[in-house]
Amino acid sequence: MDHFLYRNGTLYAEDVALTDIAAQVGTPFYCYSTATFTRHFRLFDEALDGMDHLVCYAMKANSNQAILSLMASLGAGVDVVSGGEYARAKAAGFDGDKIVFSGVGKTREEMRAALTGGIRQFNLESEPEMLVLNEVALELGTVAPVTVRVNPDVDAKTHEKIATGKSENKFGIPIARAREVYAHIATLPGLRVVGIDVHIGSQLTDLEPFRLAYRKVAELTETLRADGHDIIRLDLGGGLGIPYARGNEAPPLPVEYGAMVKEELSHLGCEIEIEPGRLIAGNSGILVSEVIYVKSGEGRDFLIIDAAMNDLVRPSMYGAHHDIVPVVEAEPGAEQQPYDIVGPVCESGDTFAKQRNMTKVAAGDLVAFRSAGAYGAVMASEYNTRPLIPEVLVHEDQFAVIRSRPSFDEIINRDTIPTWI
Ligand code: LLP
Numbered sequence: 001m002d003h004f005l006y007r008n009g010t011l012y013a014e015d016v017a018l019t020d021i022a023a024q025v026g027t028p029f030y031c032y033s034t035a036t037f038t039r040h041f042r043l044f045d046e047a048l049d050g051m052d053h054l055v056c057y058a059m060k061a062n063s064n065q066a067i068l069s070l071m072a073s074l075g076a077g078v079d080v081v082s083g084g085e086y087a088r089a090k091a092a093g094f095d096g097d098k099i100v101f102s103g104v105g106k107t108r109e110e111m112r113a114a115l116t117g118g119i120r121q122f123n124l125e126s127e128p129e130m131l132v133l134n135e136v137a138l139e140l141g142t143v144a145p146v147t148v149r150v151n152p153d154v155d156a157k158t159h160e161k162i163a164t165g166k167s168e169n170k171f172g173i174p175i176a177r178a179r180e181v182y183a184h185i186a187t188l189p190g191l192r193v194v195g196i197d198v199h200i201g202s203q204l205t206d207l208e209p210f211r212l213a214y215r216k217v218a219e220l221t222e223t224l225r226a227d228g229h230d231i232i233r234l235d236l237g238g239g240l241g242i243p244y245a246r247g248n249e250a251p252p253l254p255v256e257y258g259a260m261v262k263e264e265l266s267h268l269g270c271e272i273e274i275e276p277g278r279l280i281a282g283n284s285g286i287l288v289s290e291v292i293y294v295k296s297g298e299g300r301d302f303l304i305i306d307a308a309m310n311d312l313v314r315p316s317m318y319g320a321h322h323d324i325v326p327v328v329e330a331e332p333g334a335e336q337q338p339y340d341i342v343g344p345v346c347e348s349g350d351t352f353a354k355q356r357n358m359t360k361v362a363a364g365d366l367v368a369f370r371s372a373g374a375y376g377a378v379m380a381s382e383y384n385t386r387p388l389i390p391e392v393l394v395h396e397d398q399f400a401v402i403r404s405r406p407s408f409d410e411i412i413n414r415d416t417i418p419t420w421i
Contacts, residue, residue: 002283003033003394004370009329011368015397018288018327022366025390025401028289028307030377032062032402034070034395036284037373040254041074044276047258051265053272056100058238059085061277061374062285066393066402068092071280077120079238079275083110090117100235100273102149102199104129104170111136111144121145123197123235125172130185137190144190147197147235148182150175150220152213156201156239159318165200165213172198178220182229193229195270196220199237202278205251207260210239214264221268234265238275242282244321244371254279278374285373287312287389288327291365292344300355301339305367308343309350310383312369312376316349324352327366330359341367345384377403387411 003014011018013031021031044055056077059068063085071078072093080086081103089099096118101110104125111133114122124130124146137144151172156163164171173181178196185191200213214236221231240257243249254276261272289307296302314320324341338355352369361367377391391403 001039002036004036004286004368006329011325011327011329013286013394013399016394016399018286018368019366021392021394021399022288022290022327025392026405027366028287028305028311028389029405030285030287030372030389030391031399032064032067032285032373032391032393034393037067037070037280038074040280040284041071041076043254044258044274044280045075047254048261048272048274049258051262051272052270053274054098056098056235056273056275057280058275058277059088060378062281062376063088063378064391064393064402065092066400067281068094077273079277083107083113086110086114086117096120100275102197102275106133108132108136112140115140115142115144119145121147121194121233121235123147123149125149127173127181127184130181130188130191134188134190142190143192145194146185146191147193147195147233148173148178148185149197149199150178150217152198152200152216154200154209154213154216156204156209157206158201158203158239158241159320161318162202163200164202165198165209175216175220179223179227182224182227186229193231195231195233195235196224197235197237199235199275200239202239203241204239205241205249207252207257210236210257211260211264214261218265218268221270231268231270233271233273234268235273235275236261238277238279240276240279242279242371242374244323246323246370281374282371283373285371285376287369287372287376289367289369291361291363291367293363294339294361297340301337303339303341303358303361303367305341305343305352307352307369307389308345308384308386309347310345310381310386311343311389312352312372313379313381314375315352316347317379322352322372323370324356324358325368325370326359326361327368334359336360345386382411385411
């Protein structure tokens, strides 16, 4: 459930009409709901009730400082994958002991920053990385808490670009080699094992792949404990999917996911960490855009809107579906027609939807992309020198611009012309 609902035919974010925000901020813009973000975090937190746990929001889904501060204020932990994300987490007020550092290519500099600023754990992804972290920790006279991300060779049954748990993927250490790697870590004085990490992919719409992976992690926990390692934490990653096509998709709910986690893992007495991104942020945000032209082509009509692939890349990158709805609803029973919904960027890939049925729209009308709160603004670029679009956060009847639209001058002045030109 989210807080983007129609009232008297106009789409609202909580108690604010999107037409009012559009009038003040201009289009296109992202709009997020504080209540939905809060609700989704709590759903996960409550789903793990009864187990010692920490929900570490995967900020890669949406890393605006306002969203991070909201998450910190709710008591969340956070999952970061770069020095930049680590700096964002600290700036938003997360204590070091609530920051988990994931990612396959952590640099020495990133490790140093995290060891100095405070860190809950590093999720190690390879042996070379393990050796480097050991060195960096020793240089700083400290000991780095670590888990090893194991690759369980499970098919997540999701889009190939976001599946991470098969042996052909670049992530983690093959689970069959885990004993050997943990034994090696035990000999390194700069590292201290705290647990095991696993993340098999994103937008999973079935619990079975999770269950298979977690079963393998449970077995490994017992094996590693018997080997003398102190496995006190299990980081189960993120990945629970959301319904992008409403009415047609019903992925498992956090409460069902939580029940499965308890079934598979509670006997181990470990602290559980999860790293959800999409399920917290996805349906907490929409993208609002204005129709520039309706163009009649051969056998099809194009809706040319002022948002483009640079603002929301998921449809062109993954063929992803987003529901697209008029901000002001047509009269009940109004005629529908198919449109190809496209942006102004000079590529045919700048297509959001083909032959999508909608009630008739005209130039100047507003449309909203649902489920755009995760992997939307964070993946945007300024391709075609289109400024990054503003992000707006609503709370009940108030709203705030939490990132403003840069001017053309700001964009141009970021570049420097060398003296020889
Ligand atoms: N933990 C790790 C280690 C991850 O790699 C990811 C996502 C997450 C947690 C969060 O997963 P989530 O709960 O959001 O599924 N740009 C793509 C999604 C990429 C996901 C990458 N890793 C998209 O737009 O679908």
